[in-house]
Amino acid sequence: MAYRTFTIGLFALIAAGGTAHAQNDDHSPHDLAIAAGYKAAFLCSGIFNAGQTEAEVAADDLTRIYPGYRSLIDSLPAAIDRERQRVSVRFADDMPPRVAQWRPHLGCAQLPTGADPEGEIRPPGLAVELHMRDLSGIDVLPWPQGDAAALRALPAGEEAALDALLGAALDRMTYGEGTETTAVLVVQNGHIVGERYRTGYNIHRPQRTWSVAKSIAATVIGRAVHQDIVDLEEPAPVPAWQTPGDPRAAINWHHLLHMSSGLWSPFAGNRTDDVYFGGQLVTDSIPGLPLEAAPGTRWRYANNDTLLAMRALRSALSDGERALAYPFTELLWRIGMTRTTPETDWQGNFILSSQVWTTARDLARLGLLYLNDGVWQGERLLPEGWSAYVATPAPDQPTGRGGVGYGAQFWLFGREQDLPAGTYAAMGNRGQYVMIVPERNIVIVRRGFDAVGDGSRFDIAAFSRDVLTALAD
Secondary structure, eight states: OHHHHHHHHHHHHHHHHHHHHHTTTTSOHHHHHHHHHHHHHHHHHHHHTTOOOHHHHHHHTTSSOOHHHHHHHTTSOEEEETTTTEEEEOOOTTSOOEEEEEETTTEEEEOOTTOOTTSSOOOOOOOHHHHTSOGGGGGGSBTTTSSBTOBOOOOHHHHHHHHHHHHHHTSSSTTSTTOOEEEEEEEETTEEEEEEEOTTOOTTOOEEOTTHHHHHHHHHHHHHHHTTSOOTTSBOOOGGGOSTTOGGGGOBHHHHHTTOOOBOOSSTTBOOHHHHTSOOOHHHHGGGOOBSSOTTSOOOOBHHHHHHHHHHHHHHTTSSHHHHHHHIIIIIGGGTOTTOEEOBOTTSOBOTTTOEEEOHHHHHHHHHHHHTTTEETTEEOSOTTHHHHHTSOOSSOOOSSTTOEEOSSSEEOOGGGTSOTTOEEEEETTTEEEEEEGGGTEEEEEEEOOOSSSSOOOOHHHHHHHHHHHSOO
C-alpha cells in the first residue's frame, strides 16, 4: 500500500511539474537538485525529528534562507510519505525526485541525486536493541539528567530583570532588527534560572544546530580521547590518506580540531552544500582535497575539517555498529541529551559540522558538561582539562571578527567583547549560540531563525553582557 501511495503521488507530481520546471529554466540541473535536496532535508527533519507540520517547517526553515535557493524552494513540489517516513521533492521531469529518509535517533539521510527511490540504497540505522529503548523515561528524572525540578527561583529583583531580557530577546528588535528568536535559556550554578520560547517551540521541540554541531563533534572526540581511542598528537586515521607518501597523512587531530588542516577549500567557511543538501557522501570528495598550506600553520574555517575528524573517529572505532552508536551511548544519552538527533549521510558518516537537531535544554546540558570540566554527576566523561583545551586559542587565529578567537571547535570571547576572560561559545548559522561563562558558572543558550546573508545577526555578546549584569555574581 505504501508503494502504491508513493507511486500515485509521483505521477501526479510529474504531471504537475512542467509549469514549475519551466519557471526554473535559468537554473542549472545541479542547482535545482541541491534546492530540492534542501527542501527534502528540512521537511523530513522538521516533520519526523521535530513533529512539525509542513507549514511550520516552511515558515521557519524554508524562509529567509540562502538567497540562491529562495526563488526555487516554493516552486519545487514535495511529497510527504508519513507511513514510510520519507520526503520526496521533484526538480526535473527526466530525473528521480530527491529523497530524504528518516530513521529513529539518526534522523534524515538524503539519497544521492539520481538514485531510484525504490532502489537498493537503504541508509543505515541503529541496532534494534538501541533504537527500541524508551528514552522518554529520563524526562521524569531530576535536572540535569531529566527535566524535573529544573527551574530555580531568583531573588525578585534579579528575576524581573532577567525576565525582561528574555522578553527583549524575542522582540525581533532589541538585539538585532528582524532577528527571529525561538528559545532563550539561562543556567546559573547548575539550574535553569530563566527560559522563554516563541510560539511553536517548547522544551522538547528541536531545531537544527547548524555549526553548533562542531562543538558537539569536539565533545564526542573528547570522549574518545578519555577512553584512549584517540591520541590528539597522532595523525588522524582518515582512510583515504593512508597511501605511503601522501602528505595529508601528517594532519593530526589537533590540526582538524583547530581548523588548521591546511587543506584547500573553495572559500573560507565552505558550505559543503553537496554533502548537506546534495546527497553526496562525506567520503566522496572531502578526503581528496589537496593541501595548500602546511598542517598547523594556517587557520581557515572549514566544515571539511570537522567532517574529516568525525570520519577519522569512525575509522578509529572500526567503522561498524559501534561507530554509529558511539555518540549516543558514550555521550548524548549519558548526559540526558535524549532529544538530540545527529544525522548521517546515506552510508552512515555523521555530518557533525552542521546536521544535528536538538533542543535548548539539551544544549544547556552540553554547556554544563563543560562548566564541570567533563564530569557528569560524578563520572568523568571527558579528559581532565578538556574544557581548557577547547577554550585555548589555536596556534593560528582568525582576523577581522571583532576580536573573537577560535579554540578547538569553539569560539573564544572575553575582554574585547566586555565579557569575562575565558568565555567561549558554540555558534551556528541563523543565530544558534551556547555561551559558556566559567568565571560566573553560567550557560546562555539562544536559538533562532535569523535571515541568511541579508539580515541582522542576533547580538549574542550584548545579550550575554546584559544577562550577566542582571544576575548577582
